[in-house]
Amino acid sequence: MTVITGWSAVSAHGRGRAAFLAGLGSTPADPLVPDVPATPGQGGVRLDRASLLALAALEELVADVDTGDRAGLVLGTTSGSLHTEMEHMRSSLTEKRPHHLDPKTIPSGTMNCAAAQCAMRYGVTGPNTTLAGGTGAALHALGYAARLLVADRADTVLVGAVEESTPSRTAVEHAAHGVRPLGEGGAVVRLERAGGPRPVLAEVLATHGVLGPPETCATALLRRAGLDRSDVWAVLGPVEGFPDAVTRRLPEPGLGDTGAASGAFALATALGRGEPGEHVLVLAHDADGTTAGALLRLADSTGEAQ
Amino acid sequence: MPADDARRVVVTGMGVVSSIGVGSADFTAGLRAGRSGAGPATAFDATGFPSDVVCEVADFTPSRWLRALDPADLGRAAQFAAAAARMAVADTDLAVLRDRRGLVSIGTTNGESQDVDALTTAEVRGRPLDPVAARRVSSRGIATSVATELGLSDVDAYVIGTACSAGNYAIGDGVDALRHGHAEYAVVGGADAISRKTFAAFHRLGLIAKDACRPFDRGRKGILTGEGAGVLLLETLASARARGARIHAEVLGYGLTCDADHPVSPSRSGIARCMRSALDDAGVKPEEVGFVSAHGTGTKLNDRTECEALRDVYGDAPPPLVGLKSMLGHAMGAASAIAAIACCLALTEGFIPPTINHRETDPACEVDCVPNRARVAELDVVQNNGFAFGGDNAVVLFGRYGR
Numbered sequence: 001m002t003v004i005t006g007w008s009a010v011s012a013h014g015r016g017r018a019a020f021l022a023g024l025g026s027t028p029a030d031p032l033v034p035d036v037p038a039t040p041g042q043g044g045v046r047l048d049r050a051s052l053l054a055l056a057a058l059e060e061l062v063a064d065v066d067t068g069d070r071a072g073l074v075l076g077t078t079s080g081s082l083h084t085e086m087e088h089m090r091s092s093l094t095e096k097r098p099h100h101l102d103p104k105t106i107p108s109g110t111m112n113c114a115a116a117q118c119a120m121r122y123g124v125t126g127p128n129t130t131l132a133g134g135t136g137a138a139l140h141a142l143g144y145a146a147r148l149l150v151a152d153r154a155d156t157v158l159v160g161a162v163e164e165s166t167p168s169r170t171a172v173e174h175a176a177h178g179v180r181p182l183g184e185g186g187a188v189v190r191l192e193r194a195g196g197p198r199p200v201l202a203e204v205l206a207t208h209g210v211l212g213p214p215e216t217c218a219t220a221l222l223r224r225a226g227l228d229r230s231d232v233w234a235v236l237g238p239v240e241g242f243p244d245a246v247t248r249r250l251p252e253p254g255l256g257d258t259g260a261a262s263g264a265f266a267l268a269t270a271l272g273r274g275e276p277g278e279h280v281l282v283l284a285h286d287a288d289g290t291t292a293g294a295l296l297r298l299a300d301s302t303g304e305a306q
Numbered sequence: 307m308p309a310d311d312a313r314r315v316v317v318t319g320m321g322v323v324s325s326i327g328v329g330s331a332d333f334t335a336g337l338r339a340g341r342s343g344a345g346p347a348t349a350f351d352a353t354g355f356p357s358d359v360v361c362e363v364a365d366f367t368p369s370r371w372l373r374a375l376d377p378a379d380l381g382r383a384a385q386f387a388a389a390a391a392r393m394a395v396a397d398t399d400l401a402v403l404r405d406r407r408g409l410v411s412i413g414t415t416n417g418e419s420q421d422v423d424a425l426t427t428a429e430v431r432g433r434p435l436d437p438v439a440a441r442r443v444s445s446r447g448i449a450t451s452v453a454t455e456l457g458l459s460d461v462d463a464y465v466i467g468t469a470c471s472a473g474n475y476a477i478g479d480g481v482d483a484l485r486h487g488h489a490e491y492a493v494v495g496g497a498d499a500i501s502r503k504t505f506a507a508f509h510r511l512g513l514i515a516k517d518a519c520r521p522f523d524r525g526r527k528g529i530l531t532g533e534g535a536g537v538l539l540l541e542t543l544a545s546a547r548a549r550g551a552r553i554h555a556e557v558l559g560y561g562l563t564c565d566a567d568h569p570v571s572p573s574r575s576g577i578a579r580c581m582r583s584a585l586d587d588a589g590v591k592p593e594e595v596g597f598v599s600a601h602g603t604g605t606k607l608n609d610r611t612e613c614e615a616l617r618d619v620y621g622d623a624p625p626p627l628v629g630l631k632s633m634l635g636h637a638m639g640a641a642s643a644i645a646a647i648a649c650c651l652a653l654t655e656g657f658i659p660p661t662i663n664h665r666e667t668d669p670a671c672e673v674d675c676v677p678n679r680a681r682v683a684e685l686d687v688v689q690n691n692g693f694a695f696g697g698d699n700a701v702v703l704f705g706r707y708g709r
Contacts, residue, residue: 043569069563069579077467079417079445088503089426098354098502099509106507107569107695110415111445111467116696119566125576128564128698129475132417132445132465140464143488144479151482153562172425176440209462211453287441288450290463 002146004189004296005198008061009268010036010053011185012255016060020187020265021272025251031183032165041107042120048081048108049164049184051117057162057186062122065156065198066190072127072154073115074145075188076137076161078260080111080130083166114162126154136209136284136292137161138187138264143207143294145191155192160267162186163259173257177287183256187264189271201271202296205279209292214239214283217291221281225295233275236266237283237293250274263292274298311544315484316707318551319539320647321393321495323386325361325532326633329393334651336633337659338680343634344518344530349420350502356509357516361532361635362500374455381418381442384451386535386640387497391452394493394537397552400457406490410453410463411479412497412537413472415638415694417445417465419501426503448497452537456493470601470636471692472496473536473643474700478560480540481702490545495537496643504638505531511570513605518663519636521602521629522609522671529603532635536643538650555650558687558703559588565697572601572608572693577615580699584689585619588703592620595703596685597658597676599645601693602629603636612691613671625689626681627673629661642692646702649688653706658683 008016010033013023036056041047047055054075065071079085088109091101107113112130119128127148133140138161145159163169165184173182191204205225210217218239222229229242234249250273253265263284270280277300283293322329325343326336335341343361352358363386368377371389380388395403416422421439428435441447449463466475473496480492508514508531515527546553561583565576585592601612609629616624630645637644648659657680664677686709690702 041569043571045569073564077445079443080467082422082443085416085419085422085503086426086429088507089423090430092503092506093427093430098352099356099506101503101506101510103510106511109503109507110469110695111417112469112694112696112698113569115468116564116566116569116698119564119697120569123566125564125566127562128468128566128696129562130467130469130698132414132467134444134446137446137464140462143462144464147479147482147486147488150486153482171429171435172440172443175425175435175437176443209464211450211459211461211463216459286444286446288444288447289454290446290450292462292464 001194002149002191002204003194003200004202005192005200006061006190007268007271008057009187010056012183015056020268025254027254031256033185041117045107046104048084049166050081050162051108051114053164053186054114054118054162055121057188058118061188066158067123069125070155071124072148072157073119073124074129074131074141074157074159075115076131076133076141076260077111078134079132081108081164083168084108086168134286135259135262137260138267139207139284139292139294140209146204149193157191158188159191160186160188161260161264163261181256183258185258186261187268189267200299202298205295205297207294211290214285214291217283217293218281221293221295231279232281233278235281236269238285239283270296276300312542313485314543315481315540315557316543316546317538317554317650318541318546319394319398320554320650321390321537322644322647323363323390324534324634324644325363334655337648338657340660340662340678341633342662349500357514359517359530360500361530363534372455380451381421382499383414383418383497384448387412387448388451388455390535390537391456391493394539395456402549403491404457408458408461409480409483409489409492410449410461411466411476411494412449412452413466413476413639414445414448415469415498416501416504418442419504420499423502452493468698469694469696470638471642471694471698471700472639474692474702477646477702478700481557481560484540484542492540494540496640497535498533498638498640500531500533519604519632520663521604521632521661522667522673522675523664524666524668526604528605530635532637534637534640534644536640536647553707555653556705556707558590558705560584560702561587563699567697570695572611573697574611574615576697577693577699578618580701581619584701584703590687590703594687595625595689596683596687597626597628598689598691599649600627600629601691602631604631610670613673626658626676628659628676630659632662642690646690649690649704652688653685653704656682656684
């Protein structure tokens with residue numbers, strides 16, 4: 001059994017847990033995360049927005065237990081900093097020579113930059129994984145992180161997802177899936193094996209992914225957790241068929257399409273607003289036909305999240 | 307059935323798309339002959355770059371391999387991955403897999419980089435962005451394409467984006483999923499496509515050789531960018547035996563570490579720790595390892611650091627350290643997956659592939675890199691190194707089945 005013992009989020013509602021919870025359900029005037037510190041990257045690199053958001057998301061969460069060789073970090077994404085990748089190509093097409101791109105931004109051109117920078121900043125020297133999984137990235141990442149714990153490759157894993165909002169992402173997303181409000185941000189939880197000293201916020205009863213509809217994924221999650229539909233207190237995600245449960249008790253974050261961060265925000269919402277002892281089902285479904293999900297049971301008493 | 311058969315993980319299928327051969331037979335011949343995949347770039351216009359040599363998969367015809375998907379709907383990385391996956395299941399009754407719970411975990415560095423290049427080009431030239439290419443920018447599509455091509459739906463399908471060690475990461479993910487009963491089979495590997503912006507970025511860092519990649523050579527000048535895919539079908543030994551599958555090799559174990567030290571430079575201690583972790587996980591002693599497939603990019607710093615770390619773990623008489631990138635170029639997220647297949651073929655076919663383009667071993671490296679000619683060898687255990695920008699290290703150990 002793996003458990004969540006902490007979480008944090010950065011969103012257009014503000015930086016940190018309190019701002020996220022206060023803003024839930026409302027739509028902020030500015031879709032961007034305010035006051036993201038423009039921290040210089042380790043090794044003299046100029047960081048992309050996704051990496052800055054990841055660093056900001058960890059700020060409130062990281063403790064001593066999250067550092068060293070037995071600590072891991074798993075970060076979900078759509079495709080890293082798309083803006084940086086496109087900037088590199090723009091430079092290649094428009095600068096005097098085709099390789100005259102800004103060398104300080106080169107590390108940001110690969111998807112693992114954010115996770116690597118977080119590891120460098122905090123000294124997280126265990127498994128460091130970047131997982132591309134669309135809007136379900138954080139839920140896939142949760143399953144992957146749980147496996148690292150079961151396989152005894154780490155004692156704690158910080159796991160979540162980030163997404164940047166940039167003109168490049170907007171142009172590509174609008175071309176791909178139509179014009180709609182886009183948002184950004186990220187959320188990260190601390191996952192560890194049950195039985196540790198830190199207060200438990202929630203148990204992760206099951207994670208699951210399918211190439212198929214949300215209904216299939218929901219059914220599998222319930223079967224794996226040994227639960228009935230009526231046991232589910234709230235659902236975050238696009239699935240019908242929970243008439244007995246009062247579904248969607250939890251507000252939407254109100255942040256627009258936040259891509260890979262959306263699944264992470266759903267986890268944060270469940271952790272921050274779920275009722276003690278209740279089950280929350282989180283699902284993310286993408287246009288490519290994939291669904292990822294997680295089934296959480298919130299702890300009987302809610303300690304102050306740390 | 308011995309109790310640990312349910313925890314031992316074996317390779318029962320392999321598919322490879324590389325610059326030196328497509329399919330296991332062609333690829334094996336390429337490895338034995340010390341073929342070079344290098345040639346002038348055709349995927350993009352190399353005018354104005356300091357060099358034009360890359361390692362492309364020439365004359366790749368995805369329709370030869372794909373049965374379910376239309377190649378025109380896929381980016382080049384997904385074409386490679388789906389074709390390699392088809393090859394990997396060529397001996398397998400897909401109905402068996404479709405009835406089981408599976409994992410599709412595919413590594414990449416740049417995802418559909420050619421689509422990103424094309425979208426950017428359209429934008430710069432004031433043309434509308436192609437919606438089909440735009441939908442492929444979500445990198446997970448590579449894994450979804452593999453699952454769709456094979457008709458697999460009860461699968462976790464995602465992409466590991468841990469840059470140049472991503473293929474080894476995905477193999478490790480499959481190993482843990484099988485050992486712990488999270489999946490009954492795993493389709494794992496890596497895929498990447500040649501891209502102009504990747505070529506530009508490595509040139510900007512001064513890490514590209516103009517003519518040839520020469521790992522561990524005194525005169526080495528850097529990498530050649532490459533492309534391709536390697537996909538492996540993994541299952542437990544119990545599962546393979548029960549269905550009478552051909553077993554190519556055993557995945558003995560793996561290790562993951564993060565240097566948390568520098569965005570692009572490797573760390574001797576981080577790499578050494580990863581090798582030790584993999585050996586421990588595999589229950590293998592260093593003296594059992596017949597050769598190490600190096601990360602071996604052919605840059606000054608990588609090769610020296612890798613050799614130092616190898617010596618830290620193996621002592622003063624380390625096993626041969628082979629730089630497959632001398633033949634294949636650096637296929638990025640596919641590199642360690644393609645190398646993993648080379649390791650399995652080395653075990654089954656009894657040879658160590660060479661490090662080609664070799665003239666004089668760098669005294670700072672001082673390893674037996676099996677220069678220029680493949681060597682006949684009875685091998686029991688082979689180690690496959692993968693390191694990445696960001697300090698993300700992944701090392702996998704393979705064993706000859708029945709050793």
